[in-house]
Amino acid sequence: MALDDHATKGVAPIVRATDQMTAVNESDCWDAIVMGAGPAGAIAARQLGLQRKRVLLIDKARLPRDKVCGGCLGGSALALLNGIGLGHIPTACQGVSLQTFDFSSGGVTARISIADRIAISRRTFDDALVREAMRAGVVVCDQTYGMLQPATEGNFRTVALRHAGGQAVVRAGVVVIATGLANAPPGCVAQSAPRSLIGLGALSDSAPCNIVSGSLHMAYGSAGYVGVTAVERGRFDIAAAIEPHALAAAESPGRLVREILQSSGSRLTGDWENLQWHGTPRLTRRTTPIASHRCLLIGDAAAYVEPFTGEGIGWAMQSGALAASLLTGSVRQWDSTIESRWQRLFDQAIGGRHRFCRTLSRGMRVKFLRQLATRGLRHAPCLGRPVLWNLDRPLGFTH
Ligand SMILES: Cc1cc2nc3c(=O)[nH]c(=O)nc-3n(C[C@H](O)[C@H](O)[C@H](O)COP(=O)(O)OP(=O)(O)OC[C@H]3O[C@@H](n4cnc5c(N)ncnc54)[C@H](O)[C@@H]3O)c2cc1C
Incomplete structure (x- = not known):
């Protein structure tokens, strides 16, 4: 179901760019503007x-949009999702339940059972997440590029919006930046890790x-790794992290x-050359600082690690929920300690997991x-259990 179908379900429809001059009034002051409608932004907004x-x-894209990603929820x-009352979403989206993980490297394939x-x-x-945000009363504008303006000492932060209908400058008590791996906002520096890989992805209609x-099939070679899995409605998701020079x-x-x-x-064969591939910037990076006057960075915009274990969606949603929890009561009445508290909270909640995955x-x-791990797992799949246990530990969502 596309977002527009909400009109028939009693939820205000998404505001398309051409209508924005009426929906987004320059004299309005929002409690919060969230830039980026991925998992981090949608959960924070909701x-x-x-x-x-x-x-x-x-969001700068027309929604709903595709995204280079393996699409696996651990x-x-x-x-x-259960903890914040959205546990129904994976089933409602007809997500495919994964039972095994096939890992191939150096001519050897290991198979591990995975649950959940x-x-x-x-x-x-x-x-689905954006629709939940709309149900919570959030106004959503797509095809709208946001540019955070430099901080002033006032009781709000401003964002310049650019869209097909024109331009506008809007104010908010707080701006939450959830723009993924896009350029860092003014006053912040995003640094990629040396030798960071880049992402590649495609969807296929044929198995x-x-x-x-x-x-979930994963293949590792000297140029990077590729994951292939079935997703809803008989489609297949192919996502890869690649050495830039190899590409x-x-x-x-x-x-x-x-x-x-x-x-x-790997024994997988497919029509790989004829798929429509999309790329990403370098994947492993960290932005500093991740908070400034009336502004918090969340999700990949704050920090991200190569998706070897595929945990990014969970981290993004967690940071969105934590940021919203931290901001309770502080949107209009800004407390400058929030900036250092957000850095600490983010490091405590997600930093350790990033280090483990890195x-x-x-x-x-x-x-x-790699070859030792593949051979070990092939002979004793239970060796993978401690890693899975660590990855599946619950993520806190209130501070
Ligand atoms: C190859 C690959 C495979 C992956 N596989 C998995 C996996 O299997 N499981 C998993 O959990 N994670 C996986 N990840 C990681 C996951 O995709 C990310 O961690 C997750 O998407 C981060 O969510 P986000 O909301 O922070 O950013 P995003 O999902 O990137 O959303 C950012 C949004 O911001 C919008 N935007 C950007 N700039 C602006 C602007 N200036 N104004 C307005 N809008 C803007 C974009 O259009 C986009 O919609 C994978 C990543 C890659 C690259």
Whole structure:
């Protein structure tokens, strides 16, 4: 169901760019403007909306939109959704339940049983989250590019909006930046980790040959890794993290994906060259600071680690919920300690998980360790349990 279908369900429809001059009035002061309608922004907006705040959620894309991502929700992301009353979403979106994880590297494939994992395309999942934000009273404007303006000492922060209908400058008690891996806002610096990989992704309507239903397939080669899984409505999601120099040297993204799959020993074959591939900037990065006067950064905009373990959606939703919880009572009456408290809270809640996943990703880039891990898992799949346990630990969502 597209967002516009809400009109028939008693929820105000999404405001399309051309109508914005009437919906977004320059003289209005919102309690919060959330920039970016991915999982981080949609959850932050919804949680603030549930606190009866006046919230404007904008996205530069036309919604619903696709996003380069494996689309796998792990146990911790599913528990977080349950905790905030959105546990019905994965099933309502017809997400595919995953039971096995096939990992191929150096000609060896290991199979591990996994429970509590669901795969959904990001178009469908993010659309469902945005609809929940709208249900909580949030006004959503798509095809609207937001630019945070430099801080002044006033009781609000301003954002310049650019859209097909023109331009506007709007004010809010707080601006939440959830713009993913886009450029950092003024006053913040985003630093990519040396040797960071870049993302590649595509959706396919036809099943790759040899795919096992309910399985997440991952193939690792020297140029990076590729994940393939079924998502809702019989479609397939292919997501990869790639060495930038390997992509530059490759004939095409599809050819590179084929080479990684073949060199890993994976038996998956598909029409990779004819898919429509999309890319991302470098993946592992950290932004500093992640808070300033009346502004918080959340989700990938604050920090992100290569998606080897596929935890980004959970972290993004968690940071959205935590930010909304921290802002309770402080939207109009700004307390400057919020800035240091947000940095501390983010580090405590997500920093440790980032470090764990970064260590794991780094290890998997060393050929010897990768092959040792694959062989070990093939002979004793239970060796994967401590890693899964660590990844599936519940994510807190109130501070
Ligand atoms: C190859 C790959 C595979 C992955 N696989 C998984 C996986 O299987 N499971 C998992 O949990 N995570 C996975 N991730 C990570 C996950 O995709 C991200 O962590 C997650 O999308 C972060 O959510 P977010 O809301 O912070 O940002 P995003 O989802 O990137 O959303 C940001 C939004 O901001 C909008 N925007 C940007 N700039 C502006 C602007 N100036 N004004 C208005 N709007 C703007 C964009 O249009 C976008 O909609 C993967 C990532 C990659 C690259």
